[in-house]
Amino acid sequence: MALIEGHRAIDAPPGVEIWDIDPYDPDVQRSPSAFYAALRAKGPFVYLSRYGMLACGRYAETREVFSDHSRFVSSRGVGLQDFQLDSPWRPPSIVLEVDPPEHGKARRALMRALSPKAVAEMRDSFQIAADALLDEVIETPEIEAVSALAETFPTTVFPKAMGLLTVDRQVLIDYGSMVFNALGPDNETRRAAMAHAGDIVPRIAAQCERANLAPNGMAMTIYKAADAGDITEGEAGLLVRSLLSAGVDTTVTGIGNALWCLSQNPDQFDALRAEPSLATNAFEETLRYTSPVSAFCRTANADTEVAGVAIPEGAKILCVLGAANLDPGQWENADRFDITRKVAGHLALGAGIHSCVGQNLARAEGQAFLSALARKVARIEPTAEAVWRPNNAMHPLDRLPLRLIPA
Numbered sequence: 001m002a003l004i005e006g007h008r009a010i011d012a013p014p015g016v017e018i019w020d021i022d023p024y025d026p027d028v029q030r031s032p033s034a035f036y037a038a039l040r041a042k043g044p045f046v047y048l049s050r051y052g053m054l055a056c057g058r059y060a061e062t063r064e065v066f067s068d069h070s071r072f073v074s075s076r077g078v079g080l081q082d083f084q085l086d087s088p089w090r091p092p093s094i095v096l097e098v099d100p101p102e103h104g105k106a107r108r109a110l111m112r113a114l115s116p117k118a119v120a121e122m123r124d125s126f127q128i129a130a131d132a133l134l135d136e137v138i139e140t141p142e143i144e145a146v147s148a149l150a151e152t153f154p155t156t157v158f159p160k161a162m163g164l165l166t167v168d169r170q171v172l173i174d175y176g177s178m179v180f181n182a183l184g185p186d187n188e189t190r191r192a193a194m195a196h197a198g199d200i201v202p203r204i205a206a207q208c209e210r211a212n213l214a215p216n217g218m219a220m221t222i223y224k225a226a227d228a229g230d231i232t233e234g235e236a237g238l239l240v241r242s243l244l245s246a247g248v249d250t251t252v253t254g255i256g257n258a259l260w261c262l263s264q265n266p267d268q269f270d271a272l273r274a275e276p277s278l279a280t281n282a283f284e285e286t287l288r289y290t291s292p293v294s295a296f297c298r299t300a301n302a303d304t305e306v307a308g309v310a311i312p313e314g315a316k317i318l319c320v321l322g323a324a325n326l327d328p329g330q331w332e333n334a335d336r337f338d339i340t341r342k343v344a345g346h347l348a349l350g351a352g353i354h355s356c357v358g359q360n361l362a363r364a365e366g367q368a369f370l371s372a373l374a375r376k377v378a379r380i381e382p383t384a385e386a387v388w389r390p391n392n393a394m395h396p397l398d399r400l401p402l403r404l405i406p407a
C-alpha cells in the first residue's frame, strides 16, 4: 500500500480527469484564481496524481462532501494525513478532528462560550478598540496594513475576549500558522512554520491552563463546563487550545483581505462609507470573495459515490472552498466584489456540523473594524503591489502597502 503524505493513494476513479498540478505550490497559493477556475472546469472532481487523491471546487459537490459528516469524516484528519495510518503532529482537536457522537459534546461546550449573548457583550469593547486603532494608525498615512491593522486588531481584542492573562501576540499568530500549514504536505511552507514548534507549543499549552485565564473570559466558560461535569478538565484544556488555534490567523486574514478588497474596489469603499451599516455584509462578501480558509480535506469512510464518481474508502478529498465561493454556476458576477450582494450560502465558514463555531465572534470583529474604517477613512490607496503569503490551508496576505486618507 503506497502512502503519500500520510494517506493511502487511491487510483483515479473512471471518468475523472488526471491532473498533475500541485495545489500547494507557493505560486498557485499566491494567486489561486486560475487554479480555482481550471478545477471547476475539469468536472465535479479531479484526480491529483501527485498526491493520489481527489479535489473538488464546484459549489454543489464541494458543499456536499464538506457537509456530509457521515460519509466524509473529519476524524481521519482534515489535511493530507490519514490519522488511521499516520500520527498527527499534536493530539487531535476534539472538535475539528472528530466525528459524531463525540463531536457533539465538545461543540456544545464551545457554542456556549461563543454564544450570540457572549459575543454581544464584547461588541462595545471591539468598537472602542477598532476606533482607537484607526485614530492612531491614521496619524501615519502610509502603512503596511497587515502588521499595522490586520494583525494588530484581532491580537488586541481576541486575547481580552478570551481572558488570556499571559498574552504573546506573535506566539498566537505563529501557532495559527503551524496549525493551518500542518494540513498540507511536508513542503517548504510547512517545514518553515513548524521550525518554531519547540518554543511555541509549550507556550500555547501554558496559555490554555486554567491558572492563566481570567475568571470572566470566554476561555473560562469552557472550564466552567468542566466544573459542571459536562466535559473533563483535560477536554477543557484542549477546547481552549482550539479557540487559540482557530481564532487568530483566520480573523487576521479576514480583516487583511477586507482591506485588500476595499483598496482594490474604491467604488465599494465609497458605498461602505455612504452606509457604514453595510460593514457586516462587506465582511461577509470578503469571506466569499477571498476565502481566508481556502481548502480543507475530508476522508471517505466507506466506498461511495458523488456526482456519478466512485470514491473508494480512505480517499482524501481536497475541498477547495475558495473555488466553490467563486463558482459562476452559483454566484452572479462571481468574480465581482459587491458588498451589497446576497452572500448567504458561501462556504468560507464551512457548512454542516463542523461549520465555524466562532463565526459570531469573527463577524463581530470584522464588523467593528470595517465600521471604524468607514467612518474614519475617506480613501484607501494602494502604494505598492499586495504580496500574498503561501499557506497550505489559507489565503492570507503577507504585505499590504496602503495610504489611508482621513475622513
Ligand code: OVM
Pocket: 093, 094, 095, 096, 097, 179, 180, 241, 242, 243, 245, 246
Ligand atoms: C482546532 C481547530 C478548529 C478549526 C480550525 C482549526 C485548522 C483548528 O480545533 O484546533 O484550524
